Amino acid sequence: MRHVRPRRRSAARLVGHAAAWGVIVAVTAAIVVAVAVPRLAGATPYAVLSGSMTPTYGVGALVVARDVDPATLGVGDVVTYQLRSGEPQTATHRVVAVHQQLDGEREFITQGDANPAADPLPVRPVQIRGEVWYSVPYLGYVHTWLEPAQRGLAVAGVASALFGYAAVMLAGAARDRLRGRKLAT
DSSP states (O other), rough: OOOOOOOOOOHHHHHHHHHHHHHHHHHHHHHHHIIHHHHTOOOOEEEEEESSTTTTTTTTOOEEEOOOOOOOOOOOOEEEEEETTTTOOEEEEEEEEEOTTTTOOOEEEOHHHHHHHHOOOOOOOOGGGEEEEEEEETHHHHHHHHHHHHHHHHHHHHHHHHHHHHHHHHHHHHHHHHHHHHHOO
């Protein structure tokens, strides 16, 4: 019977595997926090495009806002709201005051953490898109680079690439096991 020495893995190969798994974990985590969790929770991701909320949320952060009853909002809450009712442009600022109008409707005075003064126009409850639930630094850049249709394609592409990589790794491990069994006999 022939003695077979176990194969040594080179340091470069080990570093390559560690780097590949690091990328897989990072991409998977990004997909989970930017796509899966908001979708499952009925929340909406928004990209931070200005420095008005620095240092709380820096430019390029992804904030995820979930639906909230405006009656529960108070001073200190951070909300994402439409700049003009019915229009898509939004801002994410902190509520610094709550006023009651004569007709009973509440209105919110908001201000960015980095801004020296409150926003010029009050925010009506109908404009509130949600309260910030969580944020992820820098992930908003990816959110702004991709159009909504492209985001779906990107997620599908990344998922396919991850499954493909996993299949290659499993096939390689199976091949190595078969080689080991053949050499042992």
